[in-house]
Amino acid sequence: MSEKLPLATLIELAQTKTDDATRRLGQLQNAQTSASAKLEMLVQYRQEYLAQFNGQMQGGLPASQVRNFQNFIGTLDSAIEQQRALTLQADTRLGQGRTDWQSSKRRLISFGTLADRVRQFELGVANKKEQRESDERSARQFFLRSTALTD
Numbered sequence: 128m129s130e131k132l133p134l135a136t137l138i139e140l141a142q143t144k145t146d147d148a149t150r151r152l153g154q155l156q157n158a159q160t161s162a163s164a165k166l167e168m169l170v171q172y173r174q175e176y177l178a179q180f181n182g183q184m185q186g187g188l189p190a191s192q193v194r195n196f197q198n199f200i201g202t203l204d205s206a207i208e209q210q211r212a213l214t215l216q217a218d219t220r221l222g223q224g225r226t227d228w229q230s231s232k233r234r235l236i237s238f239g240t241l242a243d244r245v246r247q248f249e250l251g252v253a254n255k256k257e258q259r260e261s262d263e264r265s266a267r268q269f270f271l272r273s274t275a276l277t278d
Contacts, residue, residue, distance in 0.1 A: 134242050141235040148228040155224040159217040166210040173203050 180196050188196075 138238045145231040145235045148231040152224045152228045155221045159221045162214040162217040166214045169207045
């Protein structure tokens, strides 16, 4: 046996879910921004280090320093690739978080629209009832007047 939840409860639940999705989206946005910033920093550091090395190469460097440089650039390139992968994952998670938030928001809006329709319907029913009661009073008064005139 399924129990129906009142519309107000459904709206509250949808609002809570939307709020949670909004918070998560903010966290995902921060994570993506952080991952992108780290990637940009690594790439910039590599460029600066390469420029510095090229400047030193002009004056001539011993082979051991060239090997050290090559090893360091290799390590830096690995870190850049790892960070690119993390940034791509963060982008993917952010896209999914955005989709989840949009879905939650649409659901909340749908419940709000449904609640508005229910209110409009109930208002219409109340107006019809009031009109019917008013018509009945008028008809009674008319009947009472017409019977009073014939007496």
